[in-house]
Amino acid sequence: MLLIYCPYCQVERAETEFACRGEAHIARPADPSQATDEDWVEFLYMRDNTKGVAAERWRHIHGCGRFFNAVRDTVSDKFLKIYKTGEPKPDLEAIAKEAGR
Numbered sequence: 001m002l003l004i005y006c007p008y009c010q011v012e013r014a015e016t017e018f019a020c021r022g023e024a025h026i027a028r029p030a031d032p033s034q035a036t037d038e039d040w041v042e043f044l045y046m047r048d049n050t051k052g053v054a055a056e057r058w059r060h061i062h063g064c065g066r067f068f069n070a071v072r073d074t075v076s077d078k079f080l081k082i083y084k085t086g087e088p089k090p091d092l093e094a095i096a097k098e099a100g101r
Contacts, residue, residue: 002077006060007068007084017062023047024055024069025089051075053096055089071095 002015029035029043048054054074059067071081071090080095 002079004058004070004079005082006063006066007082008064008066009060011063013060013063017060019059019061021057021059021067024057053080053092053099053101055092057085073099073101 003012004015004018005012006018026043026047029039035043051074053071056070056072057067058070059065067085069083069085069087069089070079071092072079073096078099080099081090083090
């Protein structure tokens with residue numbers, strides 16, 4: 001079982017308390033009323049699906065209910081960095097090097 005740290009509750013809990021909500025740092029179209037169908041397809045459906053170190057959005061569904069971001073190695077399932085929503089995206093290459101990837 002994975003243990004995941006919630007940066008808001010400041011506790012480590014079982015993975016069953018959390019839900020992964022996909023890739024983090026996806027930018028919504030700046031002016032939704034002017035966005036084309038292709039812009040919406042890109043925003044809603046197109047993701048990198050990275051094998052290796054990736055930034056993901058998680059939610060503590062059975063705790064505080066808040067969203068947060070995590071850098072996770074999708075191959076080993078190891079969490080490398082967890083940070084609050086709104087904080088800037090960390091340098092994934094530097095984190096990968098630090099983790100020996």
